[in-house]
Amino acid sequence: LSKSSQIVSGLALITFKLFLQALEDGLKKADADPSVKAVMICGENGKFSAGADIRGFSSPKRHGVALSPIVSLIESSEKPVVAAIEGVALGGGLEVALGCHYRVAHAKARMGLPEVTIGLLPGAEGTQRLPRLIGVPAALDMITTGKHIPATEALKLGLVDEIVEENTIEAAIRLANKVIGQPLEPRRLSLKPVPKLPNMEAFLREALVKVKRQARGCLAPELCVQAVRAATERPFAEGVRRERELFGLLLSSGQAQALQYAFFAERAVRRWAAPGGASWSSAAPQPVRKAAVIGLGTMGRGIVTSLVKANIPVVALEQDLEYLNKGRKAVMLLLEREAMKMEGGAQTLDFHNPARLQFTVDFDLLCDVDLVIEAVFENMALKKEIFHKLSKICKPGALLCTNTSALNIDEIASATNRPQQVIGTHFFSPAHVMRLLEIIYGRHTSPTAIATAMQLAKALKKVGVVVGNCFGFVGNRMMFPYVQQAVFLLEEGSRPEAVDQVLEDFGFKIGPFRMSDLAGLDVGWRSRKEQGLTGPSLAAGTPARQRHGQRYSPLPDLLCEQGRFGQKTGKGWYQYERAGGRTATPDPWLHDFLSQYRDTHGIQSRFIDQEEILERCLFSLINEGFAILAEGIASGPEHLDVIYINGYGWPKHRGGPMFYASTVGLPRVLAKLQKYSEAHPDVPGLRPNAFLKKLVAVRSPPLKEWMSYLSHQSPKL
Numbered sequence: 001l002s003k004s005s006q007i008v009s010g011l012a013l014i015t016f017k018l019f020l021q022a023l024e025d026g027l028k029k030a031d032a033d034p035s036v037k038a039v040m041i042c043g044e045n046g047k048f049s050a051g052a053d054i055r056g057f058s059s060p061k062r063h064g065v066a067l068s069p070i071v072s073l074i075e076s077s078e079k080p081v082v083a084a085i086e087g088v089a090l091g092g093g094l095e096v097a098l099g100c101h102y103r104v105a106h107a108k109a110r111m112g113l114p115e116v117t118i119g120l121l122p123g124a125e126g127t128q129r130l131p132r133l134i135g136v137p138a139a140l141d142m143i144t145t146g147k148h149i150p151a152t153e154a155l156k157l158g159l160v161d162e163i164v165e166e167n168t169i170e171a172a173i174r175l176a177n178k179v180i181g182q183p184l185e186p187r188r189l190s191l192k193p194v195p196k197l198p199n200m201e202a203f204l205r206e207a208l209v210k211v212k213r214q215a216r217g218c219l220a221p222e223l224c225v226q227a228v229r230a231a232t233e234r235p236f237a238e239g240v241r242r243e244r245e246l247f248g249l250l251l252s253s254g255q256a257q258a259l260q261y262a263f264f265a266e267r268a269v270r271r272w273a274a275p276g277g278a279s280w281s282s283a284a285p286q287p288v289r290k291a292a293v294i295g296l297g298t299m300g301r302g303i304v305t306s307l308v309k310a311n312i313p314v315v316a317l318e319q320d321l322e323y324l325n326k327g328r329k330a331v332m333l334l335l336e337r338e339a340m341k342m343e344g345g346a347q348t349l350d351f352h353n354p355a356r357l358q359f360t361v362d363f364d365l366l367c368d369v370d371l372v373i374e375a376v377f378e379n380m381a382l383k384k385e386i387f388h389k390l391s392k393i394c395k396p397g398a399l400l401c402t403n404t405s406a407l408n409i410d411e412i413a414s415a416t417n418r419p420q421q422v423i424g425t426h427f428f429s430p431a432h433v434m435r436l437l438e439i440i441y442g443r444h445t446s447p448t449a450i451a452t453a454m455q456l457a458k459a460l461k462k463v464g465v466v467v468g469n470c471f472g473f474v475g476n477r478m479m480f481p482y483v484q485q486a487v488f489l490l491e492e493g494s495r496p497e498a499v500d501q502v503l504e505d506f507g508f509k510i511g512p513f514r515m516s517d518l519a520g521l522d523v524g525w526r527s528r529k530e531q532g533l534t535g536p537s538l539a540a541g542t543p544a545r546q547r548h549g550q551r552y553s554p555l556p557d558l559l560c561e562q563g564r565f566g567q568k569t570g571k572g573w574y575q576y577e578r579a580g581g582r583t584a585t586p587d588p589w590l591h592d593f594l595s596q597y598r599d600t601h602g603i604q605s606r607f608i609d610q611e612e613i614l615e616r617c618l619f620s621l622i623n624e625g626f627a628i629l630a631e632g633i634a635s636g637p638e639h640l641d642v643i644y645i646n647g648y649g650w651p652k653h654r655g656g657p658m659f660y661a662s663t664v665g666l667p668r669v670l671a672k673l674q675k676y677s678e679a680h681p682d683v684p685g686l687r688p689n690a691f692l693k694k695l696v697a698v699r700s701p702p703l704k705e706w707m708s709y710l711s712h713q714s715p716k717l
């Protein structure tokens, strides 16, 4: 456009506020200058905009330049304004583009309104303009999910006018030149009607039901639907007023802070630290060009699928042909399903090629892999045998990972000649779906090994969280007291469905008993037998409800002795329509069994209210979290929260257990733990941890300062 245009650039994230000011000044200048015939807005360095600075929403100094008036200013310009979208146009960035009269995008650009994922809604008139441009169904989908869509999809939806493979800015200038002099009214989205649907009311009602069911207590998706509904029912200006009202509600709901905390926590855990000062900033990962997975049970199958999806060639190994064929079939089925989901996308799955995925029973084929993930049964002797073999067969630099949920990494490493290359990689089931990867370093694990495991997590599109070695690591260790409380509550008078209901209402995807039925009660039973807590190795004369002087509930063991393993046997804490069924119904047999159990042990059944259920389960879990932090097993509360959100179904809009504790108030958590501990002195999980007490004593500092109150920066770090 040379002299006849005004190029406004610099839509960089950190300078969003400054940019808005510059944009306003630039637009006004362009408008006043008769030599300017059109305006093109682009970003710097190939990126349009990631939107407003998220930290600004919870900053006490939140004032900022309002975005809406600038979007309106763009739209009302008498000269055509064209957005040249490269990289990403997200949130406020996309709302700026929606104010423009035309949008040109690079083929690799991505667009979205992700505000819902940080507890907000597109508050710069995005909920009013987008439905006018692409219709209610597509707009609602983008706004309530926050998904980023590729440029090709944006073109199909009519969100952009043109996509280009080459120079986006030149293409935008070409388009601007072409449209000079054409009427702008039809291009101003605020003047357009929202395209009608024959069944708009029913559609919106169903959309609301859907987001309420999926979001479980999370406000933002629901309010997004309400804002879009306003677009369908009210004139633009009134819709904008409603949008503003709803935005204000979300901003002060507390959920937005929790979700924004979660956004940054997920990024903070990438900056890992380990003993001896090793950290993300100094350690470099090794390349993983080929991997192997040992064991094709449920976990191994998911891990193989995950590696194939990440385009890493895999050797999948089983102990014999029977298991191998079973495993191969299951993996192929998973991959077929994944391929179907990806159909039409840019990526394809090349899993029929033996160079990409090879099944074998021959350990020698592992001689050239860069990384092995052992995913066999949770049995120390078996794992040690495998690791001993691996250290003989694998090339010297190969990283040896064990997928374990609790076993001692150091003991496994002791079976090899290279303990520095042994690391725990705790995947969550189903491993090709769940985002969490708990990465556990042992006493000898090298910084390179940790960096490589973190790099692997990234390649697998997972959130890697580095933690220290202890029984259950972080996630399961915090889960033990939670589940223990849930079972104690049954002993005292509650029922599985009552406990599950309270925790599901809190926002957990699934309560502890439904979870236990899903995972299989036999898993914990086996582990308790191995620990000598139950079964033949239990010393004669051990009291039924006590182990090592502490309260113990034999209830789960008794259920297992009855063959009630959960869904797989059709009976567990609930009953199911058949073995393998998924619909849990309260079981009168279990209710009778609990009554008899209480009678046998002289337990006076009592009514337990929702508050007690919630507090005893959650506060005991949080209490263990403080112990983990004090011992240096994790380097900060964010690590625990990211683990819980991504691996244990903790509701993200509550920010994770430690963030939740900070919102409840540490003095309250402490007081309640003290109260419950006095009532149950034989339950160590309820005894307030010293670190929690210390934080309360120093007046409960903000979560990000907690770690500075540990006198020793812990033996592990």
Ligand SMILES: CC/C=C\C/C=C/C(=O)SCCNC(=O)CCNC(=O)[C@H](O)C(C)(C)COP(=O)(O)OP(=O)(O)OC[C@H]1O[C@@H](n2cnc3c(N)ncnc32)[C@H](O)[C@@H]1OP(=O)(O)O
Residues within 6 Å of the ligand: 013, 050, 051, 052, 053, 054, 055, 064, 065, 066, 067, 088, 090, 091, 092, 093, 095, 114, 115, 118, 122, 123, 124, 264, 267, 268
């Ligand atoms: C008054 C106005 C009212 C409303 C209008 C505006 C509302 C908004 O715009 S809300 C913000 C909407 N935008 C987003 O939610 C985008 C969030 N960011 C992302 O999705 C991703 O970061 C990305 C796709 C932009 C880039 O992904 P990737 O390449 O994987 O990098 P990272 O995620 O690691 O990010 C790098 C770095 O940038 C920080 N960051 C990214 N986006 C923001 C942001 N919007 N605000 C603040 N900081 C952001 C991120 O935290 C990383 O930094 P650290 O490693 O230091 O944590």
